[in-house]
Amino acid sequence: MGSPVHRVSMGDTWSRQVHPDIESERYKQSFDVERLTNILDGGAQNTALRRKVGTYLPGLETEATYDAATQEFVVHSPTMTATKWWPGDLGQSATHALVQAQLICSGARQGMHAFIVPIRSLQDHSPLPGITVGNIGPKMDLNHIDNGFLRLDHVRVPRENMLSRFAQVLPDGTYIKLGTAQSNYLSMVVMRVEMLSDVICTLQKACVIAIRYSVIRRQSRLRPSEPEAKILDHQTQQQKLLPQLATAYAFHFLARSLLEFFHRSHDAILDRDFSLLPELHALGAGTKAMVSDFCTHGAELCRRACGGHGYSKLSGLPSLVTKVTASCTFEGENTVLYLQVARFLVKSYQQAQASSGPTSQRSLPQSVAYLTAPYLAKCPAQRAADFLHPELYTKAWAHVAARLTKDSVHHIQILMRSGADEHEAWNRTTVIHLQAAKAHCYYVAVKSFTEALEKLESEPAVQQALKRLCDLYALHGILTNAGDFLHDGFLSGAQIDMARTAYLDLLLLVRKDAILLTDAFDFTDQSLNSALGCYDGNVYERLFHWAQESPSNTQGNPAYEKYIRPLLQSWKSKL
């Protein structure tokens, strides 16, 4: 067993003992937790190292007009709605801002470009002339981040302050484009890939806290003769938490494979080869939308699965929820991102149709190659165990994603044939595009998980534990979207029942490994900051100690003196 020393909290003199209910969970090891941690870190050396140490761009109204006379840009927010709102650290801390603005030069609008704008004096930190800057006020969470507003009133910056890797303005105002318009989006893709690991981390932490708490908390007897059962032994609790755990693992491997793809395409892009960019953009957008969506819902589900204590900030869960939920709307609002994925799917499908023939499959990007795979009308599963074959459920997801994409194209075509133009047809069919994009993203996640499993041949015990999570992840998705799989008869009602049987059996198997699987994330107690989720399981003692240290108990109660006492006395004097 890997040493847990790095995980436990220091300084709690009253908690030297590990709670027996959580100790017993770790007693039988079906796999080596440390090995799994190493796999998650990408190698033992990494584990050791770790232990040491506004969306729609064209619509933004801010303008940067080039003045050839002074060789400066005049950056200006023309209306109230053009006020920059939300950027982090902007309100009180930042001295410079990277402002995205509509470039106007050579008498034309050239699209969004980035400009470095000094906003505060480096001498006394006061706002520079023409700059109105401040904090946007309290938010759900992230209150330590100083989100700010910024209004620019004809602020002049030198020509050199425009970021010019992919486009330039020459001193005389001539505009030169280098690369495609899409390259401006590259920095957004970078942001989306970089934020993934933080977002996934919140779901992992929420799972650790909720699952550890669920083996300490006991409620109701399952057999009359026994003590009250651990709540993790209730089927309903397993159904809430274990699919979240599976999702947390699935996203870990998804993010890793996206990162690999990103590095490959990024090198090409720096050499001005943009051919992989559309796929990278779609994968980045879709993964960001799906991951932030599911992590937000999952973290909140974990919070509620801890009953009342999940509502206490001492559980650590409220702050995980309020942090992760911000990710659904920043760096691209999720619906907008899903629709970008849908556009990519529709385009790829149409492209494959146009060049039908044996070469078409090769010409489609890898992540959408399934759109031209041979059509499979019915799922071949005959018994519950068949649903434990990665190939079977990966194909099922590919089938649904392909069918929904074809439906998307079909609906657009019908509307266009009846006279609607392209844009109107698109807006009137967006609901189905969303469905198609979501199914596609789920497929990509299932596929990356199964591919990660294939690389673990040398670790059979770990591989088996992870395969159950992969199965659970795929089946959970199928059952929560059963209608999509039943719709064209791909799965029959009887097959859905088989999938459900396989799913319920998996819950029991994953239940046994649950604590080990959460330990493997290797969070320290300090980073979890949760009275419910500590490694030693001493939930209640910690809850009581932490509550007593709350300022509401260590500082007096001025409200009593001011209002309660006079109220009580007013009654006494009347009596």
Add this chain to the structure above:
Amino acid sequence: MNPDLRRERAAASFNPELLTHILDGSAENTRRRREIENLILQDPDFQHEDLNFLTRSQRYEVAVRKSANMVKKMREFGIADPDEIMWFKKLHLVNFVEPVSLNYSMFIPTLLNQGTTAQQEKWLHSSKGLQIIGTYAQTEMGHGTHLRGLETTATYDPETQEFILNTPTVTSIKWWPGGLGKTSNHAIVLAQLITRGKCYGLHAFIVPIREIGTHKPLPGITVGDIGPKFGYDEMDNGYLKMDSYRIPRENMLMKYAQVKPDGTYVKPVSNKLTYGTMVFVRSFLVGEAARSLSKACTIAIRYSAVRHQSEIKPGESEPQILDFQTQQYKLFPLLATAYAFQFVGAYIKETYLRINEGIGQGDLSELPELHALTAGLKAFTTWTSSAAIEACRMACGGHGYSHCSGLPNIYVTFTPACTFEGENTVMMLQTARFLLKSYDQVHSGKLVCGMVSYLNDLPSQRIQPQQVAVWPTVVDINSPDSLTEAYKLRAARLVAIAAKNLQTEVVHRKSKEVAWNLTSVDLVRASEAHCHYVVVKLFTEKLLKIQDKSVQAVLRNLCLLYSLYGISQNAGDFLQGSIMTESQITQVNQRIKELLTAIRPEAVALVDAFDFQDVTLGSVLGRYDGNVYENLFEWAKKSPLNKTEVHESYYKHLKPLQSKL
């Protein structure tokens, strides 16, 4: 007024005022509610600061001040009717939670229900006037919904005729009661009664916890605040630890069970009556689910009519985001849900009052069904509304995350309803128990009545799920009645499957409890389907009672949208049960899109009809006049961080960094 909103209001096909009367129950109710609201809006004593800019301690203080103020004013205004008290409090507190609320909602009612006449004489008067501030301490740190697991003990000592209260373990520390931490001086404590060496289960005791005059905890009592929470900043949810703390024998509430001076225990006649308070609180929560969701919809829909973004066609001006199909698809089903829950809430309240009258006359026959129905509907509506409020918040994009939207506060204040007053999964399983009992009853040849009477139509030969396919599929997707029928078939099928799976497990496992646990996922599904059916049915029935044709037409569209959206989201159940065909599901999805278009011009008028005052919404985005951006800017300027142009932390931490460069 913002021109977009003016246009929206002019375009609606019905008069929202009429719909407001329907929601309030009558035109007279609307009039009286507004009268009370105006009392508050015009009273300078009730002006208050924006809670978003206050610390927790300041928020607690303001809430206590308001509570104290309120007691005086309600007397002054002669407000006594429970509904009127609620309206008064809602607006007066304006999104504040009240630290003394448990005195009124739990302490006094429990005293009335379970106290003897002598006990009521002793404590009732002073608690009504807040001389005694009471709370209700049931939940313990390690024990919640499963009451039998509570560990606190009250041991009778015949020598001194006292009860000795003890908190024997860390897990038995009373935890969560509202107002317990700092405000209350008395608590009704639930404890295991032990007399003459025998434990008789849970009983209620009146326990003084703080000294009158000094407000200091009494010797033997450890009491305090449980620390910061997701929301409820104003509320001092507390802990209570008792070490051999003695109270007189008379402090046990003895209307039903009694302990004689010599320690003899006298059993209560019936314990069904203790259901009453629980059922009442849960039925109230159904109404709360509707109100909270209605607020969130009001904010998100008004904002979506004001906010412009992107372009549908290149070159055209940016449209209102409410014109995007995806935005309509996010919000309108939630608006339909808000209306559905409004009507369910009103129905449950009426039913509770009707049955409660019967109980007063000794008729307990309808209590089990009411108990099962409120448990399930409490879970169904609070789960749905929680998710829906969050969806409204996210539909406002980035601004929804700011407290200026009011939405984070609505969410954190509402979401504990999923776990308190009976954790939702446990509630669903209680409803399932009733459903299976009714199912068994039908099987033994007895008919059942009420909301579960559809189980009578389940002939025994149809219990095999595969044979369910013979059910006729004649669903007319434009008829609310026909859709109600479809939901009924779905509920019947899922109850039958859960019953069958339970039976199979019982045969295999030989233990009923283990079998129940291994079927609980199916059982929760069955309960959810039952509740969904009840909501669709009640919404459909409500349509018939609406006189005004234009209002009826628009509500009919909402009712259809609610029903069809539920089918689309649960298409698997309807397909697998052969209740609907694949092509019907395609038609359902098509019809949903048509309904979105039909509801679009009515949307703003539909949220106006909820008739929330701006101050109640507490939202810059949801303002009635739609002047969002100007006010957003003004609001942010009030943020304490903006008090100085250069924050002190700059001099402390950032400036030294820069000088090194």
